[in-house]
Amino acid sequence: SQQGEEDPQALSIQEGENATMNCSYKTSINNLQWYRQNSGRGLVHLILIRSNEREKHSGRLRVTLDTSKKSSSLLITASRAADTASYFCATAMNTGFQKLVFGTGTRLLVSP
Amino acid sequence: DTGVSQDPRHKITKRGQNVTFRCDPISEHNRLYWYRQTLGQGPEFLTYFQNEAQLEKSRLLSDRFSAERPKGSFSTLEIQRTEQGDSAMYLCASSLWTGGRAVETQYFGPGTRLLVL
Numbered sequence: 581s582q583q584g585e586e587d588p589q590a591l592s593i594q595e596g597e598n599a600t601m602n603c604s605y606k607t608s609i610n611n612l613q614w615y616r617q618n619s620g621r622g623l624v625h626l627i628l629i630r631s632n633e634r635e636k637h638s639g640r641l642r643v644t645l646d647t648s649k650k651s652s653s654l655l656i657t658a659s660r661a662a663d664t665a666s667y668f669c670a671t672a673m674n675t676g677f678q679k680l681v682f683g684t685g686t687r688l689l690v691s692p
Numbered sequence: 693d694t695g696v697s698q699d700p701r702h703k704i705t706k707r708g709q710n711v712t713f714r715c716d717p718i719s720e721h722n723r724l725y726w727y728r729q730t731l732g733q734g735p736e737f738l739t740y741f742q743n744e745a746q747l748e749k750s751r752l753l754s755d756r757f758s759a760e761r762p763k764g765s766f767s768t769l770e771i772q773r774t775e776q777g778d779s780a781m782y783l784c785a786s787s788l789w790t791g792g793r794a795v796e797t798q799y800f801g802p803g804t805r806l807l808v809l
Contacts, residue, residue, distance in 0.1 A: 613797075641804040678796055684733060
């Protein structure tokens with residue numbers, strides 16, 4: 581079963597605009613990770629944020645985590661057509677055993 | 693580092709047939725995971741290995757499914773007597789766990805897309 585949901589389910593923007601995706605989850609976590617999946621392909625790891633962190637940056641990506649609200653957001657700044665993909669958040673409840681529980685994903689379309 | 697590879701990339705089979713998928717993890721990675729992803733959904737955990745030991749299995753993994761990781765390197769996932777509901781993308785991931793409370797990153801392969809007719 582899915583841990584939670586991403587919002588929106590689909591997002592369409594123009595190149596150069598920012599894209600924000602939100603993820604909600606249900607249980608306490610050890611860490612939360614964001615992955616990208618191009619159509620019909622495997623997942624690419626983007627960023628990991630631990631439960632004791634509130635914000636993390638990697639290039640054009642900014643992730644926030646609010647454990648009190650059990651939610652996270654992924655911001656992609658200055659989007660490019662190549663950012664078109666599905667984005668999933670995944671949570672890990674424990675250290676030691678990192679079974680990832682994925683959300684339902686946000687489909688991002690960036691038009692030139 | 694050639695990444696995680698999976699074979700075959702696509703498989704079409706008839707209901708009732710057996711299929712086997714292979715996953716080659718990143719060398720030196722001690723953990724290997726299998727996930728299943730149906731259309732429009734996120735991946736769901738099936739099972740994982742630490743070295744050659746299978747340590748956890750999801751309830752999704754019925755007795756028609758079996759996974760192995762002999763010698764702690766590549767892994768195979770076999771589905772016996774396939775059903776149409778088995779149609780999905782089967783994803784493999786590997787990671788290097790350094791012990792204790794270490795957090796690891798899972799690196800995914802391209803997946804095997806199974807269609808059961």
